[in-house]
Amino acid sequence: MDVTTALAVTSPGHVLSPPDRHTPGAHVFRPPEEQPFEVALVQAQSLVDQYGYLVVVYPHTLPTPYLHRLHALRALLESDRIALLPSSLPPLALGVLVRQLRQLSLCEFSPGVLGCAARLLTHYVYAGAVLGSVAKLDQVPVSLTAHAKSWLPGAQFAVTTAPEPHLLRLGSKDEHPLSGPQFPTRLTVAPGGLTSDWPRGTLAAQWRVTDVQEERLPADSAVWWGTAKLTEFAAAIPDLSVLYQLVSSVRRDTCRWCGLELLGDRCAFCAAGPAEPPAAPAATPEGPLAAPSPTRPPEYGQLTVPAPPSIAPAGPAGPPYGPAHAPGGQVGTASELRPAVHQGIPRS
Structure with a gap:
């Protein structure tokens, strides 16, 4: 089956190794200081011409000039076929999410559904890192006690940011298991400036992952986590058949603006909501037809x-x-x- 939606990212570190030879890659746009605008414009136009639609997934911490460039590309091309999707996931987890989307791009999902799947699948990615210091960590609430203990020699902290933030000091008396997924996952680990076997050993056993895969640490991980002394990890669903049925099980609607399919309350391409379902007028026993209700049915948007x-x-x-x-x-x-x-x- 032909791929009708291309995936793109803003850093080479967000393109992880494919799970099989059939999974397509993702295009990498370069920062403004590394790539002329004209080159990026030609690349974006070529991707739209070749595939039909383009979904760009980028971190919410993307520098402002870089973000402005992405919006300028879409504006100059005057294309409603380019979706710009920010993600709050840390760098390695973002790469894991993009890999899932690359897998799903082989399925018979429409571009609108594939774009909306990014927000859906984010809820099933468990992301975190082992850090040597939390003094500059601003992605998760950090107590003054944890800040102080960061200065102790050999201190290590396990931090998760998704789906919920948690922080614990490894080796402490009150150490407890991190809340993990209740479904089969693969654990992806990216060692950095901190050597730690905790993710491969303790965490993998606690989360009962099916296997562990190692990747190179994304270049933007040190800035995102506030330290270069880290080992990043992310657990997510690896099986394409499960991903397919998970996305397929969600109700689809039609965007009221661009007409693409969507999941939930917002179109991935134009950010508009679903079209209102027609309200059937109800007859009253004593007079004219009752006015149709302006609200959606209770289950709508759920x-x-x-x-x-x-x-x-x-x-x-x-x-x-x-x-x-x-x-x-x-x-x-x-x-x-x-x-x-x-x-x-x-x-x-």
């Missing part, structure tokens, strides 16, 4: 997503993706799973 389960053998084979069919196991029905309910896809 996004009920089943928590990714262990693969169950029941159910028919899933739909094909790319050059081959989705791998063996299938996910159980929504009623068999523990649901995780989101009020729409939360705004980033």
Whole structure:
């Protein structure tokens, strides 16, 4: 099946190694000081011409001049086929998310659904790092006690930022397991200036990951975490068949502005909401028709997503993706799973 949506990032470190030979790569835009604007413009136009749509995923900490360049590219091309999606995930986790989107780009999802899947899948990425200091960490609330202990020789801290922030000092008496995923994940680890076996050993056992993969530390990780003494990690769903069914299980609507499909309450390409469903007028026994309600139905905008389960053998084979069919196991029905309910896809 042909890929109709290209993926792009703003740093080479956000393009992790593919899980198989079928997974496409992602284009890398360079910072303004490294790439002339005309070159970036030609590249963006070429991607849109070749694939049809372009989704650019970038960190919310992207420098302002770089962000302005991305918006200038979209404005000059006058294209509604370019989506600019900010992410609050740390660098390695952002690369893991983009890798999932690269996998899903082989499926028969429309560009609008693939773009919205970025916000959806963010809730199933567990991201963190082992840090040698939290003195300059501003992504997670840090107590004065933790700041003071950062100056102790050999101090190490385990920090998670997604889906919820947590911080604990390793080796302390009150050390407790970090809250982890309740579904099968692969742990990706990127060693930096701090050598630590804690993610591969203790954390992998606590989170019961299926396997551990090592990647190179993204160049922007030290700035994001406030220290070069770190080992970054991220756990996420590796199985394309589970990712496919997770995205497929979410209600789709049509964007009221550009007409693309969307998940939740916002289009990935134009940021407009879904079209209002037609309200059927209700007859009253004594007079004229009642005025249609201006509000959406109670369930409208609600996004009920089943928590990714262990693969169950029941159910028919899933739909094909790319050059081959989705791998063996299938996910159980929504009623068999523990649901995780989101009020729409939360705004980033």
